[in-house]
Amino acid sequence: MKLEPQWITGFVDGEGCFHVGISRHEEMSLGYQVLPEFVVVQHERDVQVLHALKDYFGCGVVRVNHGDRMSFRVRALDHLQNVIIPFFHKHTLKTKKSIDFKKFATVCLMMERGEHLAQEGLDQIRHIADQMNNKTSEEL
Amino acid sequence: MKLEPQWITGFVDGEGCFHVGISRHEEMSLGYQVLPEFVVVQHERDVQVLHALKDYFGCGVVRVNHGDRMSFRVRALDHLQNVIIPFFHKHTLKTKKSIDFKKFATVCLMMERGEHLAQEGLDQIRHIADQMNNKTSEEL
Numbered sequence: 621m622k623l624e625p626q627w628i629t630g631f632v633d634g635e636g637c638f639h640v641g642i643s644r645h646e647e648m649s650l651g652y653q654v655l656p657e658f659v660v661v662q663h664e665r666d667v668q669v670l671h672a673l674k675d676y677f678g679c680g681v682v683r684v685n686h687g688d689r690m691s692f693r694v695r696a697l698d699h700l701q702n703v704i705i706p707f708f709h710k711h712t713l714k715t716k717k718s719i720d721f722k723k724f725a726t727v728c729l730m731m732e733r734g735e736h737l738a739q740e741g742l743d744q745i746r747h748i749a750d751q752m753n754n755k756t757s758e759e760l
Numbered sequence: 761m762k763l764e765p766q767w768i769t770g771f772v773d774g775e776g777c778f779h780v781g782i783s784r785h786e787e788m789s790l791g792y793q794v795l796p797e798f799v800v801v802q803h804e805r806d807v808q809v810l811h812a813l814k815d816y817f818g819c820g821v822v823r824v825n826h827g828d829r830m831s832f833r834v835r836a837l838d839h840l841q842n843v844i845i846p847f848f849h850k851h852t853l854k855t856k857k858s859i860d861f862k863k864f865a866t867v868c869l870m871m872e873r874g875e876h877l878a879q880e881g882l883d884q885i886r887h888i889a890d891q892m893n894n895k896t897s898e899e900l
Contacts, residue, residue, distance in 0.1 A: 666856055
């Protein structure tokens with residue numbers, strides 16, 4: 621299955637999620653770990669679409685999400701910064717998901733600069749993450 | 761907002777629905793009405809995408825679905841047969857939604873031929889409709 625960029629953009633407008641997780645991690649100097657991830661979830665019957673996304677981007681993993689749902693997920697900052705984010709900068713999302721994407725790209729850039737390792741940067745990222753995928757957008 | 765065919769295909773792979781409703785209708789000779797519809801539902805914050813779909817296809821309506829959800833909907837058999845179905849024949853869906861689409865196209869063709877007005881055709885359509893958008897796919 622060969623995917624075209626506009627198909628991917630349309631599919632991600634519908635099914636994709638740009639998420640920034642912040643979780644306790646004792647080994648981090650500030651006690652928290654920032655985990656940005658790009659994820660697309662599908663019923664297992666459409667797992668071939670997730671593999672096609674993985675093949676297209678040349679990064680990420682296809683895993684069981686929960687139950688009969690599978691996910692294509694990219695977490696490596698290097699792959700997010702050099703593959704995923706440039707793709708969606710070039711092929712603009714048409715739904716309001718584009719707003720989450722911009723915030724996501726900001727957080728990844730801050731992490732690349734190491735700003736998440738200082739309290740001020742971590743606080744800024746927490747503030748940005750709080751505004752993403754809010755209840756209203758999760759309901760979609 | 762200008763849409764490209766591949767974006768539409770990707771978005772509909774995620775968010776679209778091909779549905780055949782069969783409901784009681786006393787004025788129909790067999791007592792039932794067959795109602796095929798193509799529908800895309802979005803949160804009201806993305807209503808501009810639904811209007812862009814309406815503009816692209818040049819048919820259908822944008823309406824409140826329920827609560828804060830809006831829908832773009834095409835029900836007219838003429839528009840389904842001459843606009844929507846040819847589009848998705850040309851731009852093939854990549855998920856298993858393509859199976860629902862093929863069944864949907866079969867039902868619309870049967871209706872164009874008037875086969876839904878005879879008991880045998882109506883029974884066939886009911887059988888096809890029962891296999892579409894089953895619980896498993898509705899959960900997606």
